[in-house]
Amino acid sequence: MRYWLCRFSATFLFFFHLTIVSGQxxxxxxxxxxxxxxxxxxxxxxxxxxxxxxxxxxxxxxxxxxxxxxxxxxxxxxxxxxxxxxxxxxxxxxxxxxxxxxxxxxxxxxxxxxxxxxxxxxxxxxxxxxxxxxxxxxxxxxxxxxxxxxxxxxxxxxxxVPKVGNMSHFIDKVGIGTITPDAKLTVKGNIHAEEVKVDLSVPGPDYVFKEGYDLKSLVEIKKYIQEHGHLPNIPSAQEMKENGIRLGEMNMKLLEKIEELTLYVLEIKQEQDLLKTENKKLKNQLIKANNK
Structure with missing residues (x-):
């Protein structure tokens, strides 16, 4: 009885194994x-x-x-x-x-x-x-x-044969050089790339050129710098050291400052043109006075 039972078990296991393999x-x-x-x-x-x-x-x-x-x-x-x-x-x-x-x-x-x-x-x-x-x-x-x-x-x-294909990781966080990633991708070290594209989470600063924009005077800017040690709407060096910077947001802040500088340059150019006009008038008046 034991012999036939063992033989049956062995035959069953062998058949079961063959069934799985043949179905691969x-x-x-x-x-x-x-x-x-x-x-x-x-x-x-x-x-x-x-x-x-x-x-x-x-x-x-x-x-x-x-x-x-x-x-x-x-x-x-x-x-x-x-x-x-x-x-x-x-x-x-x-x-x-x-x-x-x-x-x-x-x-x-x-x-x-x-x-x-x-x-x-x-x-x-x-x-x-x-x-x-x-x-x-x-x-x-x-x-x-x-x-x-x-x-x-x-x-x-x-x-x-052409190389074609994409790769996606459907996981929470990926760390390179770190075991404690705090974002979808955390890299402890340098990243070398030919180009980086950043989707904006903040608006572009075209609002600087719109009518009604509160452009501070240079006197106000000077006073703010003296009191705070950095430009308005720009984090301090200590804040950047502690919190890092968001690339898209910081680029927009820097562009905002560039556009404000453009308005300051245009104002200076306008004042310069007025001074030139006034200077020309005074020069003509002096010439007329000397010819009398």
């Missing part, structure tokens, strides 16, 4: 390569062949590539590859990379109308590289991973 929608592939003493260059990681395997086959591949060489230098890259059956489809992909030595170290190429290949870069000798693929597909296709390290002379002879 994701296929997994992985390999590891030791690249040898001279290992600088591009290595083939995977080939995807859609030839004749479904005229409406759409595939997404999540690829994780790990690379390490001597001196603890290496990277981890995560790529998402999007493939579609058909000669008019060029594929899409994007990837992110992190590590102790990083660069543009992945390449994804369209070899012909039905074949795509993924490559990883080794930037030093005695390198080791691994690749792991999770493939979700609509129909069958051929996927091959080299059994040995395969150095490729130049993958750029093939057509680039």
């Amino acid at each position: 929608q994701v296929d997994h592939y992985e390999a590891k390569f030791s690249l040898g003493s001279s290992s600088v260059g591009w290595y083939k990681l995977a080939t995807f062949d859609l030839n004749g395997y479904g005229s409406y086959n759409s595939i997404v591949v999540e690829a994780t590539i790990n690379y390490i060489k001597t001196s603890e230098l290496g990277y981890t890259a995560k790529a998402h590859l999007y493939i579609r059956e058909g000669s008019t489809s060029n594929g899409k992909w994007h990837y992110e990379i992190s590590g102790t030595q990083i660069g543009d170290y992945l390449a994804y190429k369209k070899v012909n109308t039905t074949t795509y290949e993924l490559y990883g870069y080794s930037n030093g000798n005695y390198g080791h590289m691994s690749v792991r693929l999770a493939v979700t597909k609509e129909a069958p296709l051929l996927i091959s991973i080299p059994t040995n390290a395969t150095l490729v002379a130049d993958p750029n002879v093939y057509a680039d």
Whole structure:
């Protein structure tokens, strides 16, 4: 009785396992390569062949590539590859990379109308590289991973697959260089960018040029500076040190001061023109008096 019960249990578990595996929608592939003493260059990681395997086959591949060489230098890259059956489809992909030595170290190429290949870069000798693929597909296709390290002379002879994609984090706060973020994104350190776009939460100061704007006289400005040590409507140095500044708000305050300075310059110019006119009148009067 115990024998048949154990046999039944084992058979049930085996059948249950097979049922789960056969119902999987994701296929997994992985390999590891030791690249040898001279290992600088591009290595083939995977080939995807859609030839004749479904005229409406759409595939997404999540690829994780790990690379390490001597001196603890290496990277981890995560790529998402999007493939579609058909000669008019060029594929899409994007990837992110992190590590102790990083660069543009992945390449994804369209070899012909039905074949795509993924490559990883080794930037030093005695390198080791691994690749792991999770493939979700609509129909069958051929996927091959080299059994040995395969150095490729130049993958750029093939057509680039365009990098397309966006990334969103639906979480409360993100910290870079800090474990206590106090905003959607908190960075402890410098940010380097070519351009920053800021959505305004305060109005632009065109109101300065509207009739009825309370433009303080320069005498009032001088008195305020003497009493407070800073311009009106501008936080003090101590306030900025304690609370920081809001970039959009501060830029608008500075623009307000620039526009006020413009009005002061126009007033000075008007007074200057009046003085010139008066000076010219006096000069003409003196000339007439001397000619008498």
